[in-house]
Amino acid sequence: MKQLIKITLSFVLLGSFSAMAQDFTLNGSIKNFSGSSVQLHITKDHMGAPEAITIPVQKGKFSYKGKALRSPYFASLAIEPQKQIQFVLYNEPVRIEADANDLKSAKLSGGKQIEQYNQYRQTLGALETEIREIYTKLRPLDKESAAAVALREKNNALNKESEALATKFIAQHPGSGVSPFLLWANRLDMTTEVKLYSSLDSNLLADNSYFKFITPSMVGQRNTAIGKMVPAMKQADTLGNMVSLRDFKGKYLLIDFWASWCVPCRAANPGMVKLYNHYKSKNFTVLGISLDKNDKSKWTDAIRKDGLTWNHISDLKGWDNEISRAFGVNSIPATVLVDPNGVIIARNLSEKELETLLEEKLK
Secondary structure (H helix, E strand, O other), rough: OOOHHHHHHHHHHHHHHHHOOOOOEEEEOOOOOOEEEEEEEEOOOOOOOEEEEEEOOOEEHHHHHEOOOOEEEEEEEEEEEEEEEEEOOOOEEEEEEEOOOOOHHHEEEEEHHHHHHHHHHHHHHHHHHHHHHHHHHHOOOOOOOHHHHHHHHHHHHHHHHHHOOOOOOOOHHHHHHHEOOOOOOOOOOOOHHHHHHHOOOOOHHOOOHHHHHHHHHHHHHOOOOOOOOOOOOEEEEEEOOOEEEHHHHHOOOEEEEEEEOOOHHHHHHHHHHHHHHHHHHOEEEEEEOOOOOOOOHHHHHHHHHHOOOEEEOOOOOOOOOOHHHHHOOOOEEEEEEEEOOOOOEEOOOHHHHHHHHHHHHHH
């Protein structure tokens, strides 16, 4: 309740501070660029289209002055639709020195937000790129091949490293526009997540899209913490029949939040199939909850292609899925393990951790 009051007050305070906030400036130069303009994209809502501003370029140089922003936002400078430089934009100067032939080596300078973004880019940014490359390599491989298994193990190790770096970054930079994104993107244990969330500068970040998105998820995670009863919520299965989370009482139930479009989810499915087949005769089952949006065929096609023979439900509302919101899910894949009495006993265990726990419980 105190946090809710704090967030509400922050919106009131933002209105009074806006008159004092200074405008932002963006300028720089781009070598080997013959175009007449670039586009500044400001992501005020990461679930929607960014605000687009066209900036003229003369002899490779550009300059723009914009009105004061309410919070630090992710932004990008696009010289072409697929060629962009990402950064964090707030009410301070930003300078970009780039080469159109090598945007990855672009130099960013300016105020505190840019300084912190550069720290993120040099550590976590590089790691995230490596993780994306692993997912790309996994797609064409046989899911059970030695190469795929090795890549998944490497990916798990990189994710652990990413989580540790994200935790450190957020703790050190509670007012950075990157911090709410990292809290959204990384799967941290709930105690750590709540602690880091509470440390964020809610006045400064109140209008940041990721901050606004994770706020209800923190409430959801507290309501569905370990030791709580699984809520009596229902959604339709692939045939339109309503299925309740409490229909599985008497069995160990793994609730698996996923989506057909989620590359990490699809990469994890072979391991889930193996786990399910091993324990399904031992008082264990899985319930898939999809965060697909509108298109039922993509959801059902993915179930069929990946051989997911357990129960599946969805309201096809994407990230607004009512059950995922109730559980505070802000990234997928995500899992919740429920015991035969309907009590939540674990969340977001790794494949190995889950197998160890099931082996112990289902002796």
